[in-house]
Amino acid sequence: MTVTQQRFAMQPAQTRESAAPQIGQAAPWQPSIRPAARPAGGAVGDVGTRRRTPLALVPTPIRKSGRGFAALCIAVLVAALMAVLITNITVSNRQYELVSLKNEQLDLSQSNEVLRQQVEHLEAPQNLSAEARRLGMVNPGDIASIDLATGAVTGTATAADAEDQPGGHVASPVSPEEKQAAAQAADPEAADTAQPEGAAAPAATPEGGTEGGPEETTGVPEQDLNGGTIPAPQFSARGN
Amino acid sequence: MARTPGDGAALDASGRRLRFGVLIALALLAVLGLRLVVIQGVDASGHATVAMQERLRSVTITPERGSILDSQGRVLAASVDRYDLVADQRLVKDYRAWNNETGEMEDVSLDESLRELSTVLGIDAGELKDRMVGERPYKVIVKRVTPEVKAKALEIGIPGLLAEPVSERSYPNGSVAGSILGFLGGDGTPLEGLELSQDEHLSGTAGERSYEIAADGVRIPNAEFSETPAVDGQDVRLTIDQDVQWFAQEAIAEKTESYDALWGNMTVMNAKTGEILAMADSTTVDPADPTATDTLFWRPTSLTQSYEPGSTGKISSFATALEHGVSPTDTWTVPNKQEFDGQIISDSAPHDTYDMTTAGIFTRSYNTGTVQVAQTVDDQVRYEDMKRLGIGEHLDIGLPGSNKGILVEPSQWDGRQRFTTMFGQGYTQTTLHLAQILQTVANGGVQKDPQLIDAYIDADDSENVVPEAEGTRIYSEETSQQMLKLLEGVVQQGTAQTGKVPGYRVGGKTGTGEAAGVGGYNGYTTSFAGVAPLDDPQFVVAISVHRPQGNWKNWEVEDTAAEMLTYLLTKYNVPPQDQEPQHYDVFPDEPQKRPW
Numbered sequence: 001m002t003v004t005q006q007r008f009a010m011q012p013a014q015t016r017e018s019a020a021p022q023i024g025q026a027a028p029w030q031p032s033i034r035p036a037a038r039p040a041g042g043a044v045g046d047v048g049t050r051r052r053t054p055l056a057l058v059p060t061p062i063r064k065s066g067r068g069f070a071a072l073c074i075a076v077l078v079a080a081l082m083a084v085l086i087t088n089i090t091v092s093n094r095q096y097e098l099v100s101l102k103n104e105q106l107d108l109s110q111s112n113e114v115l116r117q118q119v120e121h122l123e124a125p126q127n128l129s130a131e132a133r134r135l136g137m138v139n140p141g142d143i144a145s146i147d148l149a150t151g152a153v154t155g156t157a158t159a160a161d162a163e164d165q166p167g168g169h170v171a172s173p174v175s176p177e178e179k180q181a182a183a184q185a186a187d188p189e190a191a192d193t194a195q196p197e198g199a200a201a202p203a204a205t206p207e208g209g210t211e212g213g214p215e216e217t218t219g220v221p222e223q224d225l226n227g228g229t230i231p232a233p234q235f236s237a238r239g240n
Numbered sequence: 241m242a243r244t245p246g247d248g249a250a251l252d253a254s255g256r257r258l259r260f261g262v263l264i265a266l267a268l269l270a271v272l273g274l275r276l277v278v279i280q281g282v283d284a285s286g287h288a289t290v291a292m293q294e295r296l297r298s299v300t301i302t303p304e305r306g307s308i309l310d311s312q313g314r315v316l317a318a319s320v321d322r323y324d325l326v327a328d329q330r331l332v333k334d335y336r337a338w339n340n341e342t343g344e345m346e347d348v349s350l351d352e353s354l355r356e357l358s359t360v361l362g363i364d365a366g367e368l369k370d371r372m373v374g375e376r377p378y379k380v381i382v383k384r385v386t387p388e389v390k391a392k393a394l395e396i397g398i399p400g401l402l403a404e405p406v407s408e409r410s411y412p413n414g415s416v417a418g419s420i421l422g423f424l425g426g427d428g429t430p431l432e433g434l435e436l437s438q439d440e441h442l443s444g445t446a447g448e449r450s451y452e453i454a455a456d457g458v459r460i461p462n463a464e465f466s467e468t469p470a471v472d473g474q475d476v477r478l479t480i481d482q483d484v485q486w487f488a489q490e491a492i493a494e495k496t497e498s499y500d501a502l503w504g505n506m507t508v509m510n511a512k513t514g515e516i517l518a519m520a521d522s523t524t525v526d527p528a529d530p531t532a533t534d535t536l537f538w539r540p541t542s543l544t545q546s547y548e549p550g551s552t553g554k555i556s557s558f559a560t561a562l563e564h565g566v567s568p569t570d571t572w573t574v575p576n577k578q579e580f581d582g583q584i585i586s587d588s589a590p591h592d593t594y595d596m597t598t599a600g601i602f603t604r605s606y607n608t609g610t611v612q613v614a615q616t617v618d619d620q621v622r623y624e625d626m627k628r629l630g631i632g633e634h635l636d637i638g639l640p641g642s643n644k645g646i647l648v649e650p651s652q653w654d655g656r657q658r659f660t661t662m663f664g665q666g667y668t669q670t671t672l673h674l675a676q677i678l679q680t681v682a683n684g685g686v687q688k689d690p691q692l693i694d695a696y697i698d699a700d701d702s703e704n705v706v707p708e709a710e711g712t713r714i715y716s717e718e719t720s721q722q723m724l725k726l727l728e729g730v731v732q733q734g735t736a737q738t739g740k741v742p743g744y745r746v747g748g749k750t751g752t753g754e755a756a757g758v759g760g761y762n763g764y765t766t767s768f769a770g771v772a773p774l775d776d777p778q779f780v781v782a783i784s785v786h787r788p789q790g791n792w793k794n795w796e797v798e799d800t801a802a803e804m805l806t807y808l809l810t811k812y813n814v815p816p817q818d819q820e821p822q823h824y825d826v827f828p829d830e831p832q833k834r835p836w
Binding site for chain 1: 314315318320321361362363382383384385386387388389410411412413414415416458459482483485486487489490493494497524526528529742743806810815816817818
């Protein structure tokens, strides 16, 4: 007979016999064990053995719930460990994500900067006028204007002079690419403050490199990660 | 259960083992306890600090240097990211690298990688090898490469090759406005121009970031962290328009070249506000390469070079005389040569003695007549007007190196200087002074301080506009109106007839001053100050060309001013007025056309 069966077998007998008459004997300050034990003993007659049997059985429910408790503890522990693990993984993944997003931001802002520099270079007045000359444009003649409110025409427009081309005296700015080439040609430790005059573009400009460069992709480029999967953080000069 | 001797022995043995184990455990515990006491009790805070220092990293956050913008917000100077490539030569050798395709490590020869790097950097392979190979732990291979080149160079994977981020200044317009912008030294120290004078605004405030890192270099999340963010520098927006500046530089360079002069300059000003639209020199420094240009042109010569103005100085003499009772139509007898207080004053070219109006004398720029007109006013009054116009005073437009010119008090004038100051000799001023004087006359007699900086723009795009100067009244409205007609006469029938602009009324005054050199006057400065349109003056242009070659009779710079004014009127959509000229007669009697 298992412990559980015993307990269920015993209980009806106890409650039936101890029902009404014994209640008055238990004073409020007395431990509750005694009134519970006495009626059980009185009913059967053999006080000694009768008392011991239920005492022996008391631990059984504890032992039983102890197993459940242990399982619960282990479950909680495992859950906590899992939670810590997951948190850690998530946090460090976020860290790496942060690094890669920052790198991406830097890449984007730097490629933006390159584009902006190109626009600024093309917008420089010298380059605009050079382009205008190339297209055969000339300075305008005298202008006239029409007042839309009154319809009055003021001024006398004249034809432009075909020879009167703009510009030519102010040197064109050095383009970012030329500047790069000149800077690279210079020995960095020879002249620190300025590049030598008229540093000619070296024979092998990075022209070929800019277009036919291997694996030129944007977004997440296939970088050399030395066998790893996580890119190292990059920095710009401006503390990004 | 009965005890046997064998059982007792086993029990003793296991008991001893137990006791032995307990002793060892206790000993270890004692060691740990002692260590704990040492760490926690003896120097707890010291250890904590050391540990913190091990983990804590502080990084200075460099603020971004502000840009310099033109009046339309176009970039004149900005900072860009660059990298210095540096090698630890001790590590540069053959190496093993991961091959992404085969998925395994393989040997790479250094020579092969260097050849690849040489193509990327555009440096000769031999030269590159010299720079890369050696024993030095720190050797700069190449400075200031773009992020793109840096990425390609590092992709090759040569060990010991590192990139250090640096900031570089970019001047996309080259030498346009170069002398105004100034430049930075190789180490980023501002050396000239606005870069120097506005450094306080441009540079911003550095921040600092402290955080703890783990042994693998990744930041420890939730650990101590503090960050003082950097405050980026302010952008400085100028009153300069880069297109106007370029046009002015083109025009003055052409003029200076055609007369083979030492230098020439032009200042373009808004007549109503004193805002400087352009300050051009015949030669201008390219801030990207300052050493290629003579140091004279590192700053605007309109600001730094003073000279005796010659006849453009008559503008203030006549305005003061008109202010004090002389009428433009008063009649004077003007000979070619005349003696005043023992000083012979003569005109530059011989002419008959004429009866002329005040305006006529100004139109033909006769010195003898000018002295007659100007000496109707007390010397002290004339001096004070000149002083108030700014001659002999520094003009603060936010640029270093302004030249105040020389104007001494009347008490120190010698017998001849008293008269020469009436027609622009015996004192010096800059082209900016000249522009400011004409601006005062053109703006109803109210002088506005010349202004170069329009606004400071914070990193969050909020603008701090520099308030417009209130202005100082120097001449009356009436004097101003009369002066504009006098100036128109010069362009219509006087010394500046090539200064006309079809469709608009233009006024101006020419001048050819003798330039002092070693051993006396030995050259000239020819100048012109013009204003248009006269019905509602908008633009003032002042030009001077220093030490032109050839005959003075052939020099004229008013055509350059007319070209500039035409450009300005068209660019800023000022419609032609087609009004008749309103200048005064040169002679009280007909004919008006007489030989010079």
